[in-house]
Amino acid sequence: MNGSDRKFSANVLKVASVVAGLTLWHLVSAYVINDSALLVSPVVVVKTTYEMLFVTGELYPHLFASSGIFFYGFVLAIIAGVPLGFVMALSPLVRDYINPWMATLYTTPRIAFAPILLLWFGIGAGSKVAIVFLGCVFPILINSYYGMRVVNREYVELARSFRLRPWELFLKIMLPASVPFILSGIRLAVGRGLTGVAIAEWFGATEGLGYLVYFAGQTLNVPTLFVGVTAFAALGIVGFEVIRRFEAYVTPWRKEAQGG
Amino acid sequence: MPRKELLRGCISILVGLVIWEILTRLLLENELLIPPPTSVIRSFWNLTFFGQLNKHFAATLIEFSYGFTTACIAGIVIGYFMGMHKWFDEIMDPWIATLYSIPIITVVPLIIIWFGIGMISKVIVVFKITAVAIILNTAAGIKNLDPVWLELAKSLRLSTWETTYKIRFPGALPYIITGMRLGVGRALLGVVVAELMAANAGLGYMLRDSSETWDSPKLFVTVILLAAIGLVSFNLIKRLEQRMAPWRQSAEWSTE
Numbered sequence: 465m466n467g468s469d470r471k472f473s474a475n476v477l478k479v480a481s482v483v484a485g486l487t488l489w490h491l492v493s494a495y496v497i498n499d500s501a502l503l504v505s506p507v508v509v510v511k512t513t514y515e516m517l518f519v520t521g522e523l524y525p526h527l528f529a530s531s532g533i534f535f536y537g538f539v540l541a542i543i544a545g546v547p548l549g550f551v552m553a554l555s556p557l558v559r560d561y562i563n564p565w566m567a568t569l570y571t572t573p574r575i576a577f578a579p580i581l582l583l584w585f586g587i588g589a590g591s592k593v594a595i596v597f598l599g600c601v602f603p604i605l606i607n608s609y610y611g612m613r614v615v616n617r618e619y620v621e622l623a624r625s626f627r628l629r630p631w632e633l634f635l636k637i638m639l640p641a642s643v644p645f646i647l648s649g650i651r652l653a654v655g656r657g658l659t660g661v662a663i664a665e666w667f668g669a670t671e672g673l674g675y676l677v678y679f680a681g682q683t684l685n686v687p688t689l690f691v692g693v694t695a696f697a698a699l700g701i702v703g704f705e706v707i708r709r710f711e712a713y714v715t716p717w718r719k720e721a722q723g724g
Numbered sequence: 725m726p727r728k729e730l731l732r733g734c735i736s737i738l739v740g741l742v743i744w745e746i747l748t749r750l751l752l753e754n755e756l757l758i759p760p761p762t763s764v765i766r767s768f769w770n771l772t773f774f775g776q777l778n779k780h781f782a783a784t785l786i787e788f789s790y791g792f793t794t795a796c797i798a799g800i801v802i803g804y805f806m807g808m809h810k811w812f813d814e815i816m817d818p819w820i821a822t823l824y825s826i827p828i829i830t831v832v833p834l835i836i837i838w839f840g841i842g843m844i845s846k847v848i849v850v851f852k853i854t855a856v857a858i859i860l861n862t863a864a865g866i867k868n869l870d871p872v873w874l875e876l877a878k879s880l881r882l883s884t885w886e887t888t889y890k891i892r893f894p895g896a897l898p899y900i901i902t903g904m905r906l907g908v909g910r911a912l913l914g915v916v917v918a919e920l921m922a923a924n925a926g927l928g929y930m931l932r933d934s935s936e937t938w939d940s941p942k943l944f945v946t947v948i949l950l951a952a953i954g955l956v957s958f959n960l961i962k963r964l965e966q967r968m969a970p971w972r973q974s975a976e977w978s979t980e
Contacts, residue, residue, distance in 0.1 A: 474810075477811060477814040478815075478818050481814070481817075481818055481819070482818050501837070502838060503838075557732070560728070560729045560732035560733060560736070561732055561733075561735075561736040563733060564734075564736055565736065567955065568955060571909065571951065571958045572950055573912045573913040573916050575913055575916050575920065575931070576931060576947040576951070579935030579943055580943065580944075580947065583940070584757060655825075655827065658827045659827040659829055662829050663917070666921075681832075681833025681834070681836065681921070682833075684837060689833060690834075692830060693830045693831060696826060696827050697827075700825045700827065
């Protein structure tokens with residue numbers, strides 16, 4: 465069997481698996497658990513999605529609200545995370561003093577901070593952006609830190625023999641060398657940021673995809689719940705893929721960055 | 725950790741706490757926004773000896789350990805078969821990839837609708853999160869096994885069972901532990917989210933309860949406890965990882 469044959473049969477198996485799974489799901493929802501408060505057929509999910517997108521259009525405000533919060537939190541995390549990671553990599557003193565606080569913040573389940581942030585920033589956009597920020601900032605910071613730390617020594621020596629000034633060394637050697645790491649961090653941050661959006665919108669929100677999921681869960685509106693979950697999955701896959709493409713474009717010499 | 729680093733870390737924490745205490749005592753009339761550390765400690769004391777902290781703590785811990793243990797077993801078995809058989813891998817792959825890319829907490833409302841507000845729904849949340857991480861990593865570990873080892877097994881005429889037990893499993897172990905490490909943090913988030921949404925016990929329930937009753941010291945106690953659980957479990961698994969796979973450059977804090 466040659467390569468393309470192999471690939472073809474693999475794809476056939478994958479498609480067959482998805483089709484079989486969806487059929488099973490449909491049959492179970494039609495004949496076994498025939499209760500729309502527990503499970504609905506994938507057909508109903510598709511129909512509801514279609515209606516919310518093209519008939520009533522009620523998905524858009526939620527989509528926009530969530531995207532806005534995600535965008536601000538994400539951009540702020542890049543703005544704060546990258547320089548802080550650099551400073552920590554270049555100064556062991558700063559790193560040692562910041563490290564214990566960072567390790568604590570990083571390993572604490574983020575949801576724990578949600579009520580506190582709500583207390584400080586109110587139920588408006590501020591607290592939500594802060595929650596997304598807190599989710600995104602650590603992978604970005606940590607990867608920027610490692611990117612700076614593992615710069616190839618030969619590059620640095622080359623720079624020395626060319627007598628580059630410190631800021632030239634930083635701009636021409638250290639920064640470009642750490643770009644792939646920063647991008648991996650940003651890619652990891654997408655997923656965490658989306659989880660952050662969902663968490664943030666559970667607390668005192670009136671719109672957004674997280675609110676949609678929460679509200680649908682509380683009112684046993686299973687079709688809408690599935691639409692919300694699907695929307696989150698779609699956003700996650702699209703965001704991840706966009707950044708992966710960007711990564712391949714900016715750093716073509718890297719074959720495949722290790723995934724999370 | 726070298727001594728100097730440790731010293732600086734301790735100084736940093738102590739100074740931070742003192743500044744926190746002084747600022748909150750001097751600047752804030754109301755403890756609602758940021759309670760001083762001493763109030764948090766008093767609240768912790770009261771909750772431990774006169775309150776229900778132990779009950780909530782135990783509930784979360786039990787839910788977490790049940791889910792985590794079952795997920796390890798199921799994850800390793802499924803991951804093993806995915807690594808061994810191409811066709812099984814191809815059948816499972818789209819489903820695992822989908823499960824992996826959905827932010828876990830959006831599925832929590834659904835799981836609560838299906839399994840109720842009791843312990844089972846939380847165990848299932850933890851199970852789902854951990855299992856996906858372990859399946860993916862176990863499969864990768866089995867697939868990336870050095871072929872030289874398998875040839876060695878062949879030339880020693882090991883049976884299939886012996887090859888699995890003595891070659892494949894130990895070879896994949898470092899990957900499995902990485903899967904566990906990734907699972908721990910997310911599973912902790914998952915269990916707290918589930919408890920926060922609908923429960924009558926657990927740290928997530930305490931979080932909701934204290935934030936809705938504006939009991940800030942209690943809120944901070946909960947947050948600090950969760951931070952402690954996160955730190956301890958993360959470091960335990962990191963140690964385990966360093967022992968099982970010392971050749972792997974383990975990060976001080978590793979990204980997911």
